[in-house]
Amino acid sequence: xxxxxxxxxxxxxxxxxxxxxxxxxxxxxxxxxxxxxxxxxxxxxxxxxxxxxxxxxxxxxxxxxxxxxxxxxxxxxxxxxxxxxxxxxxxxxxxxxxxxxxxxxxxxxxxxxxxxxxxxxxxxxxxxxxxxxxxxxxxxxxxxxxxxxxxxxxxxxxxxxxxxxxxxxxxxxxxxxxxxxxxxxxxxx
Numbered sequence: 422x423x424x425x426x427x428x429x430x431x432x433x434x435x436x437x438x439x440x441x442x443x444x445x446x447x448x449x450x451x452x453x454x455x456x457x458x459x460x461x462x463x464x465x466x467x468x469x470x471x472x473x474x475x476x477x478x479x480x481x482x483x484x485x486x487x488x489x490x491x492x493x494x495x496x497x498x499x500x501x502x503x504x505x506x507x508x509x510x511x512x513x514x515x516x517x518x519x520x521x522x523x524x525x526x527x528x529x530x531x532x533x534x535x536x537x538x539x540x541x542x543x544x545x546x547x548x549x550x551x552x553x554x555x556x557x558x559x560x561x562x563x564x565x566x567x568x569x570x571x572x573x574x575x576x577x578x579x580x581x582x583x584x585x586x587x588x589x590x591x592x593x594x595x596x597x598x599x600x601x602x603x604x605x606x607x608x609x610x
Contacts, residue, residue, distance in 0.1 A: 436550050437461045439592060439600050440517055442470075449506075449513040450474040451537060452521040453481040453498070456488035462517060463494035472496045473513070477503060504532030511542045518549045522580065523571055530571065534584040541605040547586060549577040549601045577601035 436458050442448055442465035450459045453476035463472035472495060476482045479500045489496040499507060503525065516537045522530050537547055571580060578601050581589040586603035593600045 434458060434461055435596050436517075436519075436598065436600075437465065439550070440465075440515070440548055442466060442515060445469040446515055447513045447542075448472045449508070449516040449537070449540060450485075450496075450519065451503075451516055451533070452476055452519040453478070453485035454520050456481070456485040457492075458517075458519060459485045459496060460489040460492035460494040463489055463496040464492060466495075468495070473508065474498045475501045475506060477501065503529055504536060506536040506540055508540045510539050511545075513540050514542060514545050516541055516545070516547045518547065520551055522549060522577065523551050527571075530580055531584060534580060534586075538584060538586060538605050543605055543607045545605045547581065547603050547605070548592075549581070549599075551577065551599045551601075552597060578603075 440462055442462050444465070444467040446466050447470060448462055448466050450462060450472065453459055453474050459474045466472050474482070474485050474496050475498070476485070477500065482498045482500045486496065486498045501507060503521065518537060521533060525533060541547065571577070573579065575591065577599065578589045578591055581601065581603040585606065587606050589601065589603035591599070591601050
């Protein structure tokens with residue numbers, strides 16, 4: 422019997438694979454600019470999990486809710502300010518931050534990540550997914566010098582560590598996307 426190497430299904434979006442969402446996870450999707458991704462991630466949590474998606478743009482939130490419904494995913498949604506998430510502390514296992522941080526000035530980026538950290542349980546994981554290269558540099562130019570730290574190759578890692586996350590690292594740059602992850606410390610000590 423000949424063995425063939427296992428290949429990732431071409432049907433599953435790279436961002437879904439990188440997120441590693443499992444059945445029963447409590448997921449927070451920060452940014453609804455990719456409504457199909459929000460729906461695909463929510464499906465992974467299953468009926469025993471919970472998915473919540475937020476964005477400052479009401480139209481993006483509406484599109485995410487409609488796409489989730491079409492895809493058969495259960496997702497709660499809300500239009501929010503990045504620095505004031507209307508969610509209980511320590512209520513999520515995983516937060517996926519999709520194409521939000523490069524578009525924010527440094528103070529708003531810090532406030533957003535502070536809120537993400539607040540709502541993650543201790544040991545919870547934050548995955549940042551951004552467009553790379555020209556998109557990140559363009560965001561830096563639009564936002565001025567305050568965004569310069571984010572335009573650096575390790576921008577997401579730098580800002581995650583600056584907000585108190587631990588074990589921050591770049592995971593990959595594939596298909597025009599940059600993936601970085603970090604975890605919330607187990608305790609404040």
